[in-house]
Amino acid sequence: MDYITIAVAKGRIANITIKKLEENGLIFSDFKNSRKLIFEDDNSKIKIILVKADDVPIYVEYGAADIGIVGKDTLLETDCDVYEIFDLGYGKCRFAIASLKDFEYKKGKKLRVATKYPNVAKDYFNKKKEPVEILKLNGSVELAPIVGISDVIVDIVETGTTLKENGLVILEEICPVSARLISNKASYKSKSDRIYEIVDCFRRHMNENDIC
Ligand code: PRP
Helix, strand or coil, X not given: CCCEXXXXXXXXXXXXXXXHHHHCCCCCCCCCCCCCCEEEECCCCEEEEEECHHHHHHHHHCCCCCEEEEEHHHHHHCCXXXXXXXXXXXXXXXXXXXXXXXXXXXXXXXXXXXXXXXXXXXXXXXXXXXXXXXXXXXXXXXXXXXXXXXXXXXXXXXXXXXXXXXXXXXXXXXXXXXXXXXXXXXXXXXXXXXXXXXXHHHHHCCCHHHCC
16 A cells, blocks of 8 residues: 655644544654654555645645645635645634724725735735735734734734734634645545545544534
C-alpha cells in the first residue's frame, strides 16, 4: 500500500486534525513539542506534512500531497485547481467587516478597507456595488483603523476577543468559515477509496459543534 500524503495547515487546524486522527488509532508520536514538518503513521500509511495555510492548496494542486486540510478562508482567497470534498466542521470562525466603535460611514466617500484577504474583500464589496480601496496587510489588521490608515477591516473573527480588546465592533458578517478537506484531482481518481476512508475517520469523530 502506498502512502497517502496530507498537507495540513500549521497551528490550530493541525492540532485538531492530529487529535482526530489519533482518536482513530493513528500514532504521530513526536508531533507534540517538535519542530519536525513530516509525520508518518506506518500502520495506516498516512503521512502528514505541515505547511503554512496559504501553501496547502499549492502542495495539493501540484501533487506533493494527495489531500489537504485548510480553512475555507484560505480557499476563498486562493485561486486553486483542487476538489473541495468535505466540510470538517472544526476551525469554525466567520468573515466579518469591523470598524472602530465610533466610525461613521459617509455616503459617497470611498471606504478604505484593510485586510489579509484582498480577494474576499474585493468580491464582497463588488457584489454590493460599493467602491472601495483595498489595503493588503499581512497580520495585526485590527491596528489599521486605530492608527488611521483604514476605515474598516475585513478579517476572520473566532472568539471576538481581538476585536474587543482593540475597541472594534462588527458591522456586518460576510460568511462562516471552517476547515475543509481538499483533494488533488488525479489522486481523487486514483486513490478515492483511501481518501474516503480518511473522510470517514473524520466523520466518525465529528462533535456536535462540528456539524455545519
Ligand atoms: C486571526 C484574525 C484575527 C484573530 C481573530 O489572527 O486575523 O486577528 O485571529 O481571533 P479572535 O476572534 O478569537 O480574537 P491571527 O491570530 O492569525 O494573527 P494575525 O492577525 O497576526 O494574522
